[in-house]
Amino acid sequence: MGYDFQSIEKKWQDYWRKHQTYKAVIDHNKPKYYVLDMFPYPSGSGLHVGHPLGYIASDIYSRFKRHKGYNVLHPMGYDAYGLPAEQYAIQTGTHPEITTEKNILRYREQLDKIGFSFDWSREVRTSDPQYYKWTQWTFIQLFNSWYNNKTKKAEKIDLLINHFKEKGNAGIDAACAEIDEFTSDDWNGYSETKQQEMLMNYRLAYLSNTMVNWCPELGTVLANDEVKEGLSERGGHPVEKKMMKQWSLRITAYSQRLLDGLDNVDWPDSLKEMQRNWIGRSEGASVFFNLEHKFDPKEIDPFDEEQWGIEVFTTRPDTLFGATFMVLAPEHELVDQITTPEQKEVVEKYKLWAKNRSERERMTEVKNVTGEFTGAFAINPLTNEKIPIWIADYVLSGYGTGAIMAVPGHDSRDFAFASHFKLPIIQVVVKDGDNPTDTSTWDDSYDSKEGIIINSGFINGLTVTEAMKDTIAKIEEMKIGKGTINYRLRDAIFSRQRYWGEPFPIYYKDGMPYALNQNELPLELPKVDSYLPTSDGNPPLANAKGWITSDGYPLETNTMPGFAGSSGYYLRYMDPKNENQYFSKEANEYWRDVDLYIGGDEHAAGHLIYSRFWNKFLYDIGLVCEDEPYKKLINQGKIQGRSSFVYRITGTNKFVSYNLRKEHQTQALHVDIELVNNDVLDVDGFKSWRSEFENAEFILEDGKYICGHEVEKMSKSKHNVQNPDSLIEKYGADTLRLYEMFLGPLEQDKPWDTNGIEGVFRFLKKLWKLYFDENNNLIVTEKKATGEELKSLHKTIKKVTSDVERFSFNTGVSAFMICINELNDQKCNSREVLEPLAILLSPYAPHVSEEIWSALGHKESISTATYPIHNEEFLTENTFNYPVSFNGKMRFKISLPVNMEKADIEKEALKAEEAQKWLEGKSVRKIIVVPLRIINIVVG
RNA sequence: GCUCGAGUGGUGGAAUUGGUAGACACGUUGGACUUAAAAUCCAAUGGCCAUCGCGGCCGUGCGGGUUCAAGUCCCGCCUCGAGUACCA
Structure with missing residues (x-):
């Protein structure tokens, strides 16, 4: 008898299921509270003890809030699209849906055993047509919207079309691709295809040729946040840059709002900082540098001023006088036009070399200075000096304008380049109080913004900050530039050349994409014979038979990326069964936003940015009532594995206990943690673990075999994965819940x-x-x-x-x-x-x-x-046990009434028997009494 | 390189606003109960010194500082972790 957790836990889990104890229903008499966990990808290996950590915390909080009288929404679902199930499908032919379903069942079983108070009636799966219908629907809304910089929000594309019909694109300030002006007459004269092409420059979901991260091993394009150090996040395969026609989301339109919104949410500072870095706002100026000559008049449009000059972005307009050369990215569109015939060959060679370099190579070989002279010159607009134009791959085509003015005196990269190619270096900033020095003696540039401007005409003697302001004013007056803001954030590439994802609700007519009607949704994922790309390199959906609209137009064959389905799932939970809407207005106005969101910080630059963007867009079109989706967010720490090791004497089948291992030459082997208890190895269990250890011999210490240990990532290959099931079997879910919490602060990483x-x-x-x-x-x-x-x-x-x-x-x-x-x-x-x-x-x-x-x-x-x-x-006491310190060191305690006057406390403390030896031969300089805290006697 | 975070007993960690450092738990040691084991209960447990049942010194990564008082605040370092990586 005693505490029979097994029957108790089963009994109550059954009870909760039967009585739908945690079902959340809109109740206007109660305040709402929305607690959300980042939903899991149901992997084949099930949950290990690290997964439920955050779920337990959020569950405790949900239950607490219910007791406190809140109407708590605490749902759970599955991020069911993902690469592993598809990789498995490629290997075995098993449809990913089957694998996913199986894994979900296992997850559910494990989750149920931990006793979570989820409202399972609201479960969603991103791969369920009834769910992805609304992912597709949102995509259509994005496709049919543009971002108006004047109103700072997304607006209907129809409004834009009307404007074009009446006034052309004059007076439109939109987040869009670079575009020439056109009149209403131009617009009305365009063919439908040309009009569609034009609109594509404005749509928030748009198709364009972009430089993408192509992962040959996975056979798909990846978003920036899915690439870590030049390798794919999933699988660690090499990634290369490639020009491809892809769908993108114009998230950059929201850069500033995404940045500003961070000030209004209760998130960890480190996470906000990561997002700020990822968005990467920098203030500066864009400046046009005129070319000295136009090199091939035939190729230049004389009415296009831009083709006569090169636009650069700089954060240091104050150093413009120090710009002694220019550098273009090898892919820059003007490179071919400006390169002189003499330099053509070397420039072509360099371009080819740069193009074939993998991202990883480029990143790891940062220190190698490479580049070529184009033969062309530009004119520094302030000095009127002729400066050479180079190309180099340290200038990135994707940032700013893909071209820089190089200021070697005050930028370390430009300095390295100038030193290597013997280009002139001018000092234009001097540290306050120092004298200018000969730049040929420098080891590095002076990059600091502390200092006074020199050698710079009208800004001489100013501070850096003043000079920036004055230079911007000057170039604006000269009409050669203006103050601008640049963001590092790129538009989100939204196409994947994969099967297991949401199909795009898009078909093609005359090569132009069109959105399906809402009543044609969901566009269901078709069956295919093969999950591999077609022989001519098209995505797997091209294998599907009859992948066309009812009118016979071909459907898009790419699928959406992993973050599509997770971007708005918290909204669907509000009204998950709604067949006519994403969610009802009533549900949204009641549940509003997520009050508490718990999950890992690995989603900082991915999901959490996309999701905020998604929400802001839906806010703009009047669908949601809150501008930010996640009011408070907590990152739970990762639980690391604690691996155990046995030490095999090299070349034998003999194992030596941990503390004796130094006496032999040994090899450490991972041993399954199930065979180890308090670092003591279950020797018999070990022998039967694997046939090769059947006849193993042991050198013991104190009759035991002690294992070594190390904290590592939890993984199968390290035999340190702890899944919750066996612990629940042995101790029960309540113990597991308490223990995971007892382990340490929620936010901290900790070994299991x-x-x-x-x-x-x-x-x-x-x-x-x-x-x-x-x-x-x-x-x-x-x-x-x-x-x-x-x-x-x-x-x-x-x-x-x-x-x-x-x-x-x-x-x-x-x-x-x-x-x-x-x-x-x-x-x-x-x-x-x-x-x-x-x-x-x-x-x-x-x-x-x-x-x-x-x-x-x-x-x-x-x-x-x-x-x-x-x-x-x-809780009130009559007395307080005061610690009495002498010169800050606690010596003894004395119990005194809580309401005693300070003066009396001093007297009592000095009178105390234990105090005498500390007072002996010394004079009391001062006594500090902090009521109900401490008495400190200063003696000397 | 830059940004952020963290360093406290054998271990996980506590100390919420500058006020008794090491709560709670594990482990270890000793004891009780038992034929025995498990379970349970009791006691000790930061280090060093000690006439080890009085008592003292040292102690929160390192070096300084502020303060009656510093794990906590300030300055300068070291180590580890995370993010980012030629972002002009």
Whole structure:
């Protein structure tokens, strides 16, 4: 008998399912609270102990909020599209849907066993046509919208078309591709195809030729955030740059709003900082440099001023006088036009070399200075000096204008380039108080913004900041440039050459894309015979038979990327079964936004930016009522694996215990952590683990084989994966929940170590014994609780409540332990204390709390109970045990009445017996008394 | 390189506003119960010194500083982790 967690947990999980205890229904009499977990990709290996960490925290918080009278929305679903299921399909032919379904069932089973209070009636799956219908629908809205920089919001493309019909594109300030002016007559004279082509420059979802991250191994394009250090995030395959026609989302239109919105959300600073860096705003100026000559008059449009000059972006307009050469990205469109015949060959060679270089090579070989002279010259607009134009791949085509004015004196990259190619270096900024020096003696440039301008005509003597302002004013007056802001953020490439993803609701007519009508949605993913690209290199959907509209137009064969379905899932949870709308206005106006979002920080530059963009767009078109989707966000730390090692003596089948390993030449081998308990190896288990160890011999210490250990990433190959199932089997879900919280602060990374779990399990057994005897008869009485008992309870209520409110779950668990230890010592069995305690504990350990609650005679679930409020009266003391310090060092304690006057406290402290030896032969200089804190006596 | 975060016993960690450093738990050691084991319970447990049942010194990565008082604040370093990577 005793604490039978297995039957208790099963009983209550069944009860919750049957009674739909956690079903959330709109109730205008209650305040809403929306708690969301980042939904999982259901992988084939199931959950390991790291996954539920955040879910447990959010579940505790959800349950706490319910007790506090909130109407809590706490849903769960699956990010069901993803590469692993598709890779598996390619290998085995199993449809990804089948694999995914199987994995979801396993996930669900595991999640259920942990006792989460999810409202499963709201479950969504991104791969469900009823869900992706709205992903497709949103895409169409994006396709049919443009971003008006004047109103700072997305607007309907029809408004734009009307404007074009009446006034051409004059007076339009849109986030769009570079575009020439056209009149209403031009527009009305355009063919439909030409009009569509023009509109594509404005649409928020648009098709264009872009430089993409192509991953040959995965056979698809990847977004910037899916590439880490030149390799694909999934699988670590090489990535190369390639020009391809792709769908993109014009997220850059929202750069400033995405940046500004960060000021209004309660997120970790580090995460906000990551997003700010990713958006990468920089202020500066764009400046036109005229070319000295036009080299091939035939190729230049005499009416296009831009072709006569090169536009650069700089954050240091103050150093314009120091610009001694220009550098273009090798892909820059003017390179061919300006290159002189003499330089043609070397420039072509360099362009080819740069093009074939992998991203990884380019990134790792940053220190190598490469480049070629084009033979052309530009004119520095302020000095009127002739300066050479070079190409080099340290200038990126994707940032700014793909061209720079090089200021070698004050930019370290330009300095390295100038030094290498012997180009002139001029000093135009001098550190305040220093004298200018000969730049030929410099080891590096002076990049700091601290200083005074020299050698710079009208800005001489100004500070850097003043000079920036004046230079911008000057170039604006000269009509050769203006102050501008640049963002590092790129438009999000939205096409994937993959099967397992949302089909685009797009068909092609005369080569131009058109959106399907809403009533044609969802456009369901077709069956294919092969999940590989077609022989002519088209995406897998090109294998589908009859992949055409009812009118016979071909459908788009790319699919959407992983972040498509996850960008708006929190909205669908508000009204997941709605067949006519993404979600109803009523549901959105009630649930509004996510109050608490818990998940990993690996989504900082991906999901969390896309999702905010998605939401802001829906906000612009009047669909959602909040501008930011996630009010408060917490990053749960990762749980690392704790690997165990055995030490094989090299060349033998003999294993030596950890502390004796130095005496031999050994090789450390990972051993399955299931075979290790407190670093002691289960020797017999080890022998039967693998046939090769069947006859293994051991050198023991103290009769035991001690394993070594190391903290590493949790992975199958390291045999350190801990899945929750076996722990739940052994200790129960309540123990697992408490233990994961007890491990340490939620936000911190920490190694998984089962060693401490026994302590939490013991705690629950001790708790049980407060309520039940050995035969599980209730021993709770109606007897009035003592002052001590009430003090223990109310101290705990106070502590646990404030801990939950500040998401300090580990200290909350400690507080429970302290409370149980005290009540045990007090032999407390009073209902007055034990009943509120059960409510207090129920967010953490819901199963055992429900069992206790019902044993106490309640018919309703404990989740309906009102959370206890601490009463300060029980906590007030008559005396305080003052620590008495001498010169800041605590020497002894003295118990004094809490209301004693400072002067009397001083007297008492000095009078105390223990004080005498510290006072001996010394004079008291000062006494500091902080009431109810400390007494410090300064002697000397 | 730049940005952000973190360094506290054998281990995970606590100390919420500058005020008793090491709560709580694991582990370890000793003891009780038991034929034995498990479970349970009790005690000790930062290091060093000690006439080890009085008592003292040192101690929160390192070096300075502010303060009656610093794990906490300031300055300068070191180490580790994360993000980013020629972003002009």
